[in-house]
Amino acid sequence: MSGPLHGLKVLDFSTLLPGPFATLYLADLGAEVLRIESPTRPDLVRMIPPYAGDVSTAHAYLNRNKRSLALDLKQPESVAIVHRLIERYDIVVDQFRPGVMDRLGIGYQALSELNPRLIYCAITGYGQSGPLRDRAGHDINYLALAGCASYTGRRESGPLPLGLQVADIAGGSLHAVIGILAAVVQRQASGRGQLVDIGMTDCAFALNAMAGAAALAGGVDAQPEATLLNGGSFYDYYRTADDRYLAVGSLEPQFMQALAQAIGQPQIAGLGLAQDAATQAQLKQTLRDALSRKTLAEWQTVFAGVDACVEPVLSLSEAALQPHAQARNWVVQVPVPGGSSQAQTACPLKFSAADLQYRNTGGPVGEHTQQVLAELAAITQ
Numbered sequence: 001m002s003g004p005l006h007g008l009k010v011l012d013f014s015t016l017l018p019g020p021f022a023t024l025y026l027a028d029l030g031a032e033v034l035r036i037e038s039p040t041r042p043d044l045v046r047m048i049p050p051y052a053g054d055v056s057t058a059h060a061y062l063n064r065n066k067r068s069l070a071l072d073l074k075q076p077e078s079v080a081i082v083h084r085l086i087e088r089y090d091i092v093v094d095q096f097r098p099g100v101m102d103r104l105g106i107g108y109q110a111l112s113e114l115n116p117r118l119i120y121c122a123i124t125g126y127g128q129s130g131p132l133r134d135r136a137g138h139d140i141n142y143l144a145l146a147g148c149a150s151y152t153g154r155r156e157s158g159p160l161p162l163g164l165q166v167a168d169i170a171g172g173s174l175h176a177v178i179g180i181l182a183a184v185v186q187r188q189a190s191g192r193g194q195l196v197d198i199g200m201t202d203c204a205f206a207l208n209a210m211a212g213a214a215a216l217a218g219g220v221d222a223q224p225e226a227t228l229l230n231g232g233s234f235y236d237y238y239r240t241a242d243d244r245y246l247a248v249g250s251l252e253p254q255f256m257q258a259l260a261q262a263i264g265q266p267q268i269a270g271l272g273l274a275q276d277a278a279t280q281a282q283l284k285q286t287l288r289d290a291l292s293r294k295t296l297a298e299w300q301t302v303f304a305g306v307d308a309c310v311e312p313v314l315s316l317s318e319a320a321l322q323p324h325a326q327a328r329n330w331v332v333q334v335p336v337p338g339g340s341s342q343a344q345t346a347c348p349l350k351f352s353a354a355d356l357q358y359r360n361t362g363g364p365v366g367e368h369t370q371q372v373l374a375e376l377a378a379i380t381q
Contacts, residue, residue: 003030004354008184011036011085012066014095015043017165018123018172018200020062023093025177027065028347028356031091034372035063036082037365039070046365052342055361061344063362064334069373070366079105084376086111090193091180092120098133108195118193119183123172127199137201142167146204151211151222151230158224171203234272234283237313244296245313248287258308263290334358 008031012023020043027033037043048058071078083106086092092111094101101107101122108120125142126132132145140161143149148167153160179196187193205212211222225231228251237245250259256272271283291299296312303310314322320331320343332346335358347356 006030019095021173022176060361067368249309
């Protein structure tokens with residue numbers, strides 16, 4: 001049984017995180033992904049520690065299930081190879097700033113003339129148009145300009161640099177996958193491909209969701225620790241006796257009642273949805289005091305059989321080892337050269353009629369160059 005995207009072929013010109021994470025999903029779902037890499041300017045992800053052997057774990061993960069073709073795109077013969085390949089590929093993913101691929105002779109206009117069915121996804125910080133289109137940026141900048149950072153963190157300390165790259169992954173990668181697959185569906189009806197323009201700041205702005213609705217239609221800008229879900233209520237993290245943390249999300253009345261009973265504070269059972277700041281502040285202090293009296297392990301025992309939306313804050317290693325993660329196959333063993341395997345995060349999507357396969361980790365630059373060129377020569381003979 002093959003993956004649901006079996007038969008789609010992707011040329012991936014991207015580096016770092018947003019593009020490679022998008023094409024990782026496409027590859028895991030069965031698409032054939034061929035990375036085009038510079039032989040002289042390696043992807044910086046290859047340098048990010050830690051390493052498994054001599055290979056960056058980030059690179060090994062982000063580029064699994066892909067092949068690598070080394071091409072110097074400043075050379076005419078390399079551009080000619082891309083032109084020959086593009087006739088046989090469905091999708092291009094590009095993460096250069098606007099205009100770079102055009103100057104190389106492999107932008108959307110040039111390639112779509114060779115293959116009108118081509119879907120060309122361009123992932124950039126600010127999109128293909130607008131006054132910021134040529135500006136450099138990173139995840140933290142996109143979140144700042146999209147308004148997301150303005151209501152995260154604490155009032156006294158300000159915005160927090162998030163450990164998760166929200167604009168890169170949720171903004172760039174996942175929106176790219178959505179856009180690409182939407183274009184694939186439209187191509188089935190129209191017979192033609194199109195340019196999919198993914199601006200990570202655009203997409204990060206869309207992630208504001210309810211806060212965005214409140215600002216645009218209600219005229220209310222969210223502030224740090226001022227809303228139900230950003231620390232303005234009891235919905236928060238609480239330190240335990242051993243300096244670990246519990247996540248308390250007992251919003252609905254039945255969950256608050258269960259929480260109140262579990263921690264021996266019945267007087268708080270009806271306070272969860274109180275709208276005044278003073279009551280919420282008092283509730284948070286009661287929870288701080290109560291939850292600081294036991295260790296995380298002790299609270300885990302207390303809440304093991306209690307449906308109260310209270311969970312421990314786990315490290316990544318702890319998360320991977322918990323019974324639910326093992327039952328849901330969060331971690332997969334991916335083959336590496338030499339006959340061994342490497343533990344990696346699995347594709348989280350589950351299908352009843354498709355089989356996801358994990359064939360290889362990310363390898364050396366140009367690992368499949370000779371193989372790809374031989375295949376191309378055989379096709380064009």
